[in-house]
Amino acid sequence: MVLMLKLLVFGPSGSMGTLISRLALQDEEIKIVAACDVKNIGEKLADVIGSSDPNNIIITDSTDLDKIIKETQPDVAVDFTVAEATEANSIICVENGISCIIGTTGLSEEFLIKFKTKVEENNVPAVLSSNMATGVNVYFKMISIISKYLQDWDIEIIEAHHHRKVDSPSGTALTLGEIISEAINCDFDEVAKFGRDKGPNKREIGAKNEIGVHSIRAGDIVGDHIVLYAGSGERIEFKHQAHSRDCFATGAIKAIKFIVNQTEPKIFEMRDVLSLR
Numbered sequence: 104m105v106l107m108l109k110l111l112v113f114g115p116s117g118s119m120g121t122l123i124s125r126l127a128l129q130d131e132e133i134k135i136v137a138a139c140d141v142k143n144i145g146e147k148l149a150d151v152i153g154s155s156d157p158n159n160i161i162i163t164d165s166t167d168l169d170k171i172i173k174e175t176q177p178d179v180a181v182d183f184t185v186a187e188a189t190e191a192n193s194i195i196c197v198e199n200g201i202s203c204i205i206g207t208t209g210l211s212e213e214f215l216i217k218f219k220t221k222v223e224e225n226n227v228p229a230v231l232s233s234n235m236a237t238g239v240n241v242y243f244k245m246i247s248i249i250s251k252y253l254q255d256w257d258i259e260i261i262e263a264h265h266h267r268k269v270d271s272p273s274g275t276a277l278t279l280g281e282i283i284s285e286a287i288n289c290d291f292d293e294v295a296k297f298g299r300d301k302g303p304n305k306r307e308i309g310a311k312n313e314i315g316v317h318s319i320r321a322g323d324i325v326g327d328h329i330v331l332y333a334g335s336g337e338r339i340e341f342k343h344q345a346h347s348r349d350c351f352a353t354g355a356i357k358a359i360k361f362i363v364n365q366t367e368p369k370i371f372e373m374r375d376v377l378s379l380r
């Protein structure tokens with residue numbers, strides 16, 4: 104049991120990094136020991152995120168991450184940045200024995216395979232989740248159950264996010280596709296149909312033939328996901344909406360506290376953190 108856990112924050116200048124840093128600074132169990140970004144380097148974390156910080160942490164870049172780790176000895180690193188940065192920094196963290204909480208989306212398949220190997224080889228547990236909100240993870244569980252009963256219906260996923268979002272479809276939409284596919288015994292890579300263009304669009308009935316995934320990018324929408332089940336003469340839509348990013352940041356703090364008490368060298372999901380298995 105770690106009493107005061109030492110935290111390295113990647114991306115404190117960003118939307119998620121700011122919220123997570125604010126929550127961590129208010130939490131008696133967490134001490135931020137380092138903050139790395141490509142913006143606001145040399146500035147005080149407290150000034151950048153608009154919060155008080157008794158430790159006067161200065162934002163640094165992560166080019167010499169090994170040195171930062173040696174000097175500050177974090178237990179956990181939390182990373183909500185961009186795929187390229189996460190893919191490099193999280194490997195260095197794990198090699199140095201630091202557990203990672205990864206919220207960044209759009210990570211490559213190659214990275215995910217390498218990261219799993221590194222976690223196992225170095226005996227360092229991690230949490231990786233495309234969506235750390237409690238409600239969404241309960242929603243995932245519901246979708247898994249409902250899909251089993253409606254596998255002969257057409258199933259489509261519709262997601263909407265703010266126009267700054269770089270990846271499409273959202274990591275959460277892809278997770279929904281995987282959950283539905285697992286529930287109805289098919290391979291999401293084979294049945295996923297991303298958007299519908301002008302060409303022929305002949306669909307056979309039933310989700311096992313095709314699961315459509317559609318993305319909307321508009322304004323400042325924090326994150327909406329709908330799973331639409333359509334049968335003959337009726338349909339059901341299940342919707343989750345995030346009103347603010349606070350739900351993700353709160354989930355990240357739960358994951359940070361969870362991981363320091365894990366001994367199994369594996370990549371955990373939010374359903375483990377939230378006891379939803």
Ligand SMILES: NC(=O)c1ccc[n+]([C@@H]2O[C@H](COP(=O)([O-])OP(=O)(O)OC[C@H]3O[C@@H](n4cnc5c(N)ncnc54)[C@H](O)[C@@H]3O)[C@@H](O)[C@H]2O)c1
Pocket residue numbers: 113114115116117118119120139140141142165183184185186188205206207208209232233234235236348351
């Ligand atoms: N898992 C979840 O629950 C969840 C929730 C919201 C957002 N996200 C994901 O988190 C990521 C960040 O989202 P955001 O809205 O905070 O983005 P943002 O653009 O506001 O912030 C990203 C931050 O990362 C920083 N950054 C870029 N390269 C870096 C590097 N090499 N080292 C350190 N920092 C670096 C940027 O300067 C910026 O401050 C995205 O991938 C998004 O999809 C996940």
